[in-house]
Amino acid sequence: MAETVFAPWDDPNEKPLIRFQNVTKRFGEFVAIDDLTLDIFEREFFALLGPSGCGKTTMMRMLAGFETVSEGSIELAGQDIAAVPPNKRAVNMMFQSYALFPHLSVYENIAFGLRRGNMPKHDLDARVTEMLKLTRLEKFARRKPHQISGGQRQRVALARSLAKAPKLLLLDEPLGALDAKLRQATQFELMDIQEKTGTTFVIVTHDQEEAMTVASRVAVMDEGRVMQVATPERIYEAPESVYVADFIGDVNIVAGQSTPMGEDRYHISWAEGQQPLVAASDRPFTDGQSCHLAVRPEKIAISAERPADVDNAVQGKVLDIAYLGNLSTYYVELPGGQIIKSQTANTRRISRRTFTWEDTVWVSWTATAGVLLAQ
Template structure:
């Protein structure tokens, strides 16, 4: 019997690449000041329907202020925030098709799970049959049917988180805002819940915006990430694009582990720049489409997993640095070797632990070679 093979291409979800797609949310030259302090400065950003969009950055970078402006708890000092065709500039929180899920969950302790989920619908005077139907739908969605009659103190942290999510979704908002929603969960439960959130978001086809300082969380759940610093967006791209092709040292350093090596451009030949980084060391080769001038300061960013390590000097490699094993970090599946070069620069390289620890071929104080291809790094001018 002939086997039928589906040759239909898998659809790529990337509305930001389609100029015919209208954004669901638009920040248009938005500035937010608190007295003399500027929390958000002239920020422009588009978020599209059905995106799981992450605002990522350290404390004080402005990400929570952006979320509070979307929710209506703060208003822009200048600029506009659009949701579809509606200007949210003066709309109060209860008039917006937006819901927010807080890190604290903010559940009513005297109410049952089903009463908590239906609270917003009851406040809107939704007919009782519709409230029951919607609550049952939400209980099924977050798999909490057996806990409908329990009160919050009878639930685990993960169950409380799902109740809060169900309550936020019950009113069917166009936009759901998640403020550090998994911060109170332990690591294993947090990782499990990340995938639950992704499945629910995809199943409902809603737009989620999450605020987090956890880079792994942002990379796991988000379709795109906005990396923020001091009220400005440094880079907006997919997790893979930011990780593999950061546009600055800030983005490279904030998302994932990275080696950043400073130097001066020796020469640029074709699409290869030569970076002089230490006296007595061979210049480093890095692929780039930029045309940097000789003598200018630049940086090479290369991820630890892109580097290889050996006791023997490799042949036919673009870059090779001799050094001494300064430290080793063991995390179970991966060992991170910290190698000190002749000028004191520390290079981190990661090796998958395919062998038992006792069989480790490289250990502390060994003389080793760290090497990589020129295309493994990213050339940065800022």
């Protein structure tokens, strides 16, 4: 039997768990969130992604109840949460600093919220044991936070946040303090725990790789506005603006003017004395309209000879080479000064490079390799 794909956002009958409706948040004159409308569904792992100061943490603090909405409304499970105090919301927040109690053991840190909720001892013990097991901390139950590693402290904070079975868990840059390798392992742990508990997670991060790894959908933000909300694949392959294309991963962006060539095809005039580029687009562009062609480096081939039968081929010279072990990125300067990045996988061990600095090369790509963008 085919597995059903989790995509409640595509189902018009699904009711969202969280609904931002025309939410604006001002701090004095400064608009932190600008007329934001957004739905997040139950069991989603939703990422708010953007540069510092784009409003992602403000959104999270409004959900948690630490900030009030200036205009508009936020609903949680169909209820307007404006009047609900933070401690009465079915929402928990895990902070960047983890905020563990240094004098309490791992067990007591996890039990803290449950004790305050007067949970009977027998249930409390069962619940804490379940959380220790979920986060693989059974062996460390008696230790104090300073006796365990950063990654383990992170898991304690997660176990404590999930102990009260919130409907929604907010994670503010939760992996910021971990080193690269541990971050990667922890991302998969987070996904695993989120799936096992079925809790809705909303994570704030400025790390695009993290958002693309963990999230069911990503909201890319800029200056208090959501630029695009989509699955990681859609954000990468079908960005709706130059901002989103540029924010996620590496990309080449060529500016030019479009000329329709029939059947969703366009010629792009982009540089004096250069052949127009060919691009496919199901979005309509008019004659002479300014546009941007965004092409990912891995979709651009590099060769010594001009390739035959290819939609786009431009000659240039190798300006720089970035060797990343599994990949090499070639920076090729075109006659007009534009630099195109081409990325190739290093499948064989490098005995000698095919191309080196200053070599004249051809970069080529198909009409469907890029995305044509209006702004």
